[in-house]
Amino acid sequence: MERKTEMDAFGAAALTAFAVHLAFNQVVIKVTGGGFNPVFAAGVRSAGAVLVLLLWMYLRGVSFRIPRVALPWALASGLLFAFEFLCLYNALDLTTVSRSAVIFYSMPLWLALASTVLLPDERLTPRKALGLALAFSGVVVALSDRSGGHVSWTGDLLALLSALSWAGIALLVRVTPLADVPPEQQLISQVVVSAPILLLLAPLFGPLLRDIQLIHLAGMAFQIIGVASLGFLFWFWLMKQYPANSVASFSFISPVASVLLGWLLLGEEIAPSIWLALVMVAVGITLINRRPRKT
8 A cells, every 4th residue: 555645634643542541551551560569560561462463463474583683772772762661661650641741741842852953854944943942942841840640750760861862863864774674573572672671670670579469460461462562563553654843743642642531531630831831842843853844
């Protein structure tokens, strides 16, 4: 199937649903942390995703062999993936979904900044500059807010490090031989590398199991199947069907939905400054990803 030149109704609905799906996953990670050590949970998620992806690739006839030229970059991507989720799971264990989401989903800001410096074809247009300024200011507002809810400097910093790691992975996929590797191979390299690292590090973060209940096991199954394997494969499929800038323009939905779901499902207190930060980050991301229409 050829890539579509414009976003259609199905694509818009699918991307909106996936953005909300990712936002809901933030709530699931937070809830699952009641039964699992956060780093152990991240490791189990990666290990489970390996099994699902191996079965998927076998049934779909996708090769398991990653080109030799891409192997070092696949390893680097896996290391960043491990660090990203070590930070994110601990961040959500220490702070609220709403605070973590505003900071974590600032990733397009850091990717755009790095791309402007490292990629000569990424020009800093006035629109992008305004978006960068707004998104950066929103992150500063979120970090500076110390009122209401469960506030943790460590949690905020970990969410920021997670966003930077995610941006690093996205940059690797753009500028290294990983760009020519099928999505399934990209994803399985990340979970294969991250699973043993996270599982080995998990005992350093406390007992592996907490007060585990059925809801925690259901949350883990959702993360393995609905997000870390089939969920991301669906996102890669959408990336193949629609223009990349159109897909990216929906990224503002995830932080908005995360804050709303944290408020609705977990009863989190959200200070006015966090709502302000959310608006600034969401508008900034939209401006960063928006491209002028060709005439």
